[in-house]
Amino acid sequence: MKSLSNRSKVVSDKNMTLLEGAYLPAVVKGLGITLKHFFRRPATLKYPEEQREFTEVYRGKHVLKRDENGAERCTACGLCAVSCPAEAITMVAAERKNGEEHLYREEKYAAIYEINMLRCIFCGLCEEACPKEAIFLTKEIAPADYEREEFIYGKDKLVEGVEPAKRIDVSKRQDR
Ligand code: SF4
Ligand code: SF4
Numbered sequence: 001m002k003s004l005s006n007r008s009k010v011v012s013d014k015n016m017t018l019l020e021g022a023y024l025p026a027v028v029k030g031l032g033i034t035l036k037h038f039f040r041r042p043a044t045l046k047y048p049e050e051q052r053e054f055t056e057v058y059r060g061k062h063v064l065k066r067d068e069n070g071a072e073r074c075t076a077c078g079l080c081a082v083s084c085p086a087e088a089i090t091m092v093a094a095e096r097k098n099g100e101e102h103l104y105r106e107e108k109y110a111a112i113y114e115i116n117m118l119r120c121i122f123c124g125l126c127e128e129a130c131p132k133e134a135i136f137l138t139k140e141i142a143p144a145d146y147e148r149e150e151f152i153y154g155k156d157k158l159v160e161g162v163e164p165a166k167r168i169d170v171s172k173r174q175d176r
Pocket of ligand 2 (some may be wrong): 073076078080091129131133151
């Protein structure tokens with residue numbers, strides 16, 4: 001049958017010559033390919049010393065944002081969890097007490113907020129669903145680990161710091 005791509009090769013079943021039987025031509029050909037690639041610029045990077053540029057739309061590890069006064073924005077409404085196709089988000093809501101206004105912006109807040117990073121597919125739907133601009137995906141890579149439990153990110157890993165130096169700038173994403 002005629003090949004559609006015209007790339008098919010007829011396989012010969014003739015006996016190998018002595019030279020072919022010693023695999024010398026194949027070895028020399030293989031070494032030639034190795035030498036050719038030896039002088040090429042490698043496609044890999046020496047991570048983490050060297051880092052690759054990400055595109056503007058890259059979505060990495062999440063951050064739970066604070067407002068301009070340092071209070072947590074999340075009101076534990078659960079919309080991010082409901083919109084998550086991987087069911088990676090869980091939370092426990094609590095009521096804000098008197099005197100906690102500087103900690104939590106709304107009357108309800110997430111006492112526990114967890115993302116299972118092994119489930120997350122970094123789709124960004126949680127960010128889009130959030131009515132409080134509380135959750136964003138950053139350019140940070142979620143680091144590798146050996147234990148599955150380490151991939152359950154709680155508020156200790158997700159909420160940004162209060163100090164200006166520890167804030168995570170997501171202004172480019174907020175504009176969208
Ligand atoms: S990025 Fe997507 S998969 Fe990951 S937690 Fe958000 S909604 Fe779920
Ligand atoms: S992160 Fe946003 S959507 Fe998710 S519970 Fe908090 S306020 Fe609601």
